[in-house]
Amino acid sequence: MRITQENISENNQSILSAHQQELDFLSGLLSKEGVDIWALIDKIKEFQIAVPSWALGAGGTRFGRFGLGGEPRNLEEKLEDIGLLKALTQKTSSVSLHIPWDIPSDYSTITGLASELGISFDAMNSNTFQDYGQQETYKLGSLGNAKKSIRNQAVDHNIQVIEIGKKLGSKGLTVWLADGSNFPGQSSMRNALQWTQESLTQIYTAMPDDWKLLLEYKPYEPNFYHTIIPDWGTSSLLCKSLGDRAKVLVDLGHHLPNTNIEQIVATLMYQDMLAGFHFNDSKYGDDDLTTGSIKPYQLFLIFCELISGSEDGAQTWESISWMIDASHNTKDPLEDLMQALEVISICFTKALLVDRKKLSACQLDGDVVGAQECLQEAFQRDVRPLVREARIQNGGAANPITLYRKLEVRKNLIQERGANSRSTGL
Ligand code: LRH
Ligand code: MN
Numbered sequence: 297m298r299i300t301q302e303n304i305s306e307n308n309q310s311i312l313s314a315h316q317q318e319l320d321f322l323s324g325l326l327s328k329e330g331v332d333i334w335a336l337i338d339k340i341k342e343f344q345i346a347v348p349s350w351a352l353g354a355g356g357t358r359f360g361r362f363g364l365g366g367e368p369r370n371l372e373e374k375l376e377d378i379g380l381l382k383a384l385t386q387k388t389s390s391v392s393l394h395i396p397w398d399i400p401s402d403y404s405t406i407t408g409l410a411s412e413l414g415i416s417f418d419a420m421n422s423n424t425f426q427d428y429g430q431q432e433t434y435k436l437g438s439l440g441n442a443k444k445s446i447r448n449q450a451v452d453h454n455i456q457v458i459e460i461g462k463k464l465g466s467k468g469l470t471v472w473l474a475d476g477s478n479f480p481g482q483s484s485m486r487n488a489l490q491w492t493q494e495s496l497t498q499i500y501t502a503m504p505d506d507w508k509l510l511l512e513y514k515p516y517e518p519n520f521y522h523t524i525i526p527d528w529g530t531s532s533l534l535c536k537s538l539g540d541r542a543k544v545l546v547d548l549g550h551h552l553p554n555t556n557i558e559q560i561v562a563t564l565m566y567q568d569m570l571a572g573f574h575f576n577d578s579k580y581g582d583d584d585l586t587t588g589s590i591k592p593y594q595l596f597l598i599f600c601e602l603i604s605g606s607e608d609g610a611q612t613w614e615s616i617s618w619m620i621d622a623s624h625n626t627k628d629p630l631e632d633l634m635q636a637l638e639v640i641s642i643c644f645t646k647a648l649l650v651d652r653k654k655l656s657a658c659q660l661d662g663d664v665v666g667a668q669e670c671l672q673e674a675f676q677r678d679v680r681p682l683v684r685e686a687r688i689q690n691g692g693a694a695n696p697i698t699l700y701r702k703l704e705v706r707k708n709l710i711q712e713r714g715a716n717s718r719s720t721g722l
Contacts, residue, residue: 353719355623366709419468476519572617588639
């Protein structure tokens with residue numbers, strides 16, 4: 297199924313006057329405060345977010361998975377679904393593939409379809425946390441496994457992923473390791489870290505010079521006593537030992553409760569060590585819930601650090617990768633992703649509205665209340681008309697989910713692919 301520009305402009309027509317009224321009112325308020333509306337809208341239009349290939353079907357937990365039908369059965373259909381998201385939101389111009397879940401059957405078909413849909417290939421993800429018929433099991437680890445032969449197998453897999461990515465035009469490799477232990481004494485934590493460093497060095501050396509390595513950390517799960525790369529400190533320690541094209545990937549769900557993630561972002565930008573993000577939200581653990589559905593203020597504060605860090609020259613905006621990493625246990629994956637894209641754009645826009653001059657003056661004067669008022673002033677602003685205007689100017693739908701439902705996309709996908717089609721992924 298494809299959504300045409302006619303579908304979109306016809307639907308937008310019905311809401312344009314109401315939208316224009318809201319936009320004019322907000323523009324009036326913000327212009328009085330010296331905000332350049334059009335520059336703001338351009339920044340929102342340019343801000344693109346990669347879609348994870350593994351989040352286009354129903355996710356699940358060990359307690360069960362509830363399919364919804366019409367799920368993409370192969371990489372071609374996954375690209376079609378991202379094409380639907382792009383048509384509706386004009387926010388998703390790239391996909392992040394996971395290997396072996398998304399090994400292309402025919403490269404020319406895949407690259408042809410991707411360019412037809414206007415989709416490029418973002419960072420590739422290796423997978424040494426499952427067994428999928430490889431020689432030796434990853435049950436007790438991969439790059440940090442005590443057995444040299446298994447470490448070599450995992451290094452070879454990552455090099456294969458790089459080779460696949462090179463054929464697709466990707467420029468990055470994301471490495472997340474489930475490696476660790478479930479019980480004290482089970483593994484030598486210092487040796488496992490050293491073996492991991494040695495394995496990563498082989499992978500980094502095999503990467504083309506214009507590629508970057510994004511090293512993702514996670515405190516626990518699937519191992520529940522220790523994880524070899526549990527936090528940003530260990531990830532940046534390893535990255536610094538590899539070289540300046542290795543940086544730290546921040547998955548918002550990979551933090552112990554109440555961790556100050558915006559401070560981690562500030563610290564990584566201070567060292568030019570931030571690779572990018574896996575956006576999602578969580579209440580307790582790595583819940584992979586819809587971005588901004590639980591802690592939108594935290595997401596706003598993270599964007600405040602990103603904007604101040606890039607405007608002050610700590611790290612360039614262009615060097616940071618933006619991806620969603622979520623699992624849809626109870627929502628339609630495409631609706632869930634459209635909700636995430638909306639709130640990411642909203643929190644980014646609110647953060648752009650922070651009067652940074654006034655804020656740093658308050659910080660220097662020790663005006664604690666004044667400083668918070670600067671953030672609240674921006675966070676409490678309803679910027680949805682700006683985000684909608686940016687989307688409409690980009691050729692997207694004024695209200696993506698409304699149009700998605702009006703066109704009965706899920707129903708059409710079920711007719712096309714069947715009620716029990718299942719997507720590869722978690
Ligand atoms: C690990 C993770 C990682 C992916 C996987 C699908 O929790 O966040 O980024 O490889 O989810
Ligand atoms: Mn992730």
